[in-house]
Amino acid sequence: MKTRWTSAVALFLLPISAVAQYKDAVPGYRYEFPHDHFSHPDFQTEWWYYTGNLTSADGHRFGFELTFFRQGVDRGSPTTSPWDVRDLYVAHLALSDLDGGRFLHAERTNRAGPGIAGVSETDRRVWNGNWQIIWRGDVQVLQAIDESFSLHFMLQSAKSPVIHGQNGVSQKAEAPGRASHYISLTRLNTSGEIELGGRKIQVTGTAWMDHEFFTHQLDADQIGWDWLSIQLQDNTELMLFHIRRRDGSIDDNSAGTFVDARGNTTHLHNNEFTLESTGSMWTSPNTRSVYPLRWKVSIPKLGIALDCSTSLSAQELASSGGLLPVYWEGAMTFDGRKREATIRGVGYLEMTGYGRPVKGLQ
Numbered sequence: 489m490k491t492r493w494t495s496a497v498a499l500f501l502l503p504i505s506a507v508a509q510y511k512d513a514v515p516g517y518r519y520e521f522p523h524d525h526f527s528h529p530d531f532q533t534e535w536w537y538y539t540g541n542l543t544s545a546d547g548h549r550f551g552f553e554l555t556f557f558r559q560g561v562d563r564g565s566p567t568t569s570p571w572d573v574r575d576l577y578v579a580h581l582a583l584s585d586l587d588g589g590r591f592l593h594a595e596r597t598n599r600a601g602p603g604i605a606g607v608s609e610t611d612r613r614v615w616n617g618n619w620q621i622i623w624r625g626d627v628q629v630l631q632a633i634d635e636s637f638s639l640h641f642m643l644q645s646a647k648s649p650v651i652h653g654q655n656g657v658s659q660k661a662e663a664p665g666r667a668s669h670y671i672s673l674t675r676l677n678t679s680g681e682i683e684l685g686g687r688k689i690q691v692t693g694t695a696w697m698d699h700e701f702f703t704h705q706l707d708a709d710q711i712g713w714d715w716l717s718i719q720l721q722d723n724t725e726l727m728l729f730h731i732r733r734r735d736g737s738i739d740d741n742s743a744g745t746f747v748d749a750r751g752n753t754t755h756l757h758n759n760e761f762t763l764e765s766t767g768s769m770w771t772s773p774n775t776r777s778v779y780p781l782r783w784k785v786s787i788p789k790l791g792i793a794l795d796c797s798t799s800l801s802a803q804e805l806a807s808s809g810g811l812l813p814v815y816w817e818g819a820m821t822f823d824g825r826k827r828e829a830t831i832r833g834v835g836y837l838e839m840t841g842y843g844r845p846v847k848g849l850q
Contacts, residue, residue: 511530535556538643551586581619584803591803642679656669666707713839720833726746766783768782796835
């Protein structure tokens with residue numbers, strides 16, 4: 489989502505008095521670009537989420553994730569030093585070697601300090617150490633260097649930004665302000681290089697970017713979610729999410745968006761689509777969380793019926809110290825029908841709350 493309530497939230501929860509410094513996401517927000525691609529410090533939590541499916545010249549398949557989180561800590565006190573903490577920055581990096589059967593990931597946490605991490609509209613940049621996104625017009629340059637692998641990509645947006653939800657907000661729970669302002673770039677034509685195992689591998693494919701900012705989202709009975717991004721071969725896209733409640737039901741605020749080939753959007757209410765797990769469970773050897781890896785997607789009003797699966801079960805992100813929330817985020821393939829035609833696609837699936845309920849976003 490995303491609805492991506494992950495590490496920044498769990499690590500840096502604020503007392504009620506501090507949270508009160510920040511705005512809630514409420515209807516009527518007026519989006520402006522490129523301004524809204526960058527930081528919104530009046531909101532407590534913000535993230536920029538990049539995922540994609542790429543292929544080398546010899547057909548070898550990869551998936552990747554690079555995520556930047558900004559977590560507000562104190563907006564009220566004056567800044568007297570570059571080391572004062574007004575915001576904390578977390579980043580996640582992952583590479584799914586789909587045909588090689590490997591999943592590699594890393595994480596980092598920094599304060600802004602003297603340029604260590606941050607978001608700059610002036611420089612058109614989002615960064616955490618040597619992991620960064622730089623905007624050059626409609627092209628984004630992605631760089632992430634880790635000990636075990638590195639990514640160097642150019643991402644060209646093929647469509648205008650998509651605003652999810654209704655009246656400027658993606659509602660997640662019933663109370664006012666339990667929502668986010670949620671933007672996506674749903675088709676980023678991607679090319680570049682993966683450095684892995686001493687080799688430089690040229691790849692091409694498509695990526696997806698989510699940008700959300702908010703202060704509150706979940707209520708106490710919402711324990712997790714299932715989220716899908718889908719890029720179909722007919723140049724259309726889907727974003728769908730289910731919020732799961734403690735009693736096993738699906739929350740009525742679950743929703744989605746269909747993006748047609750020209751970039752026009754259709755909001756999907758919870759009762760207009762289904763996400764159904766169909767078995768093929770995978771148990772994490774690290775956390776013992778059990779995840780469903782095969783899904784069916786049905787959207788009768790659009791004539792869409794898809795089967796969703798992955799060739800790599802182990803795409804779970806869990807910190808070595810156990811301090812960060814655990815979530816599964818992985819590259820997926822889609823096969824099915826749209827109206828009378830067969831269709832295929834690629835995308836990403838995110839699942840949270842399967843080991844223990846997600847907390848900290850109330």
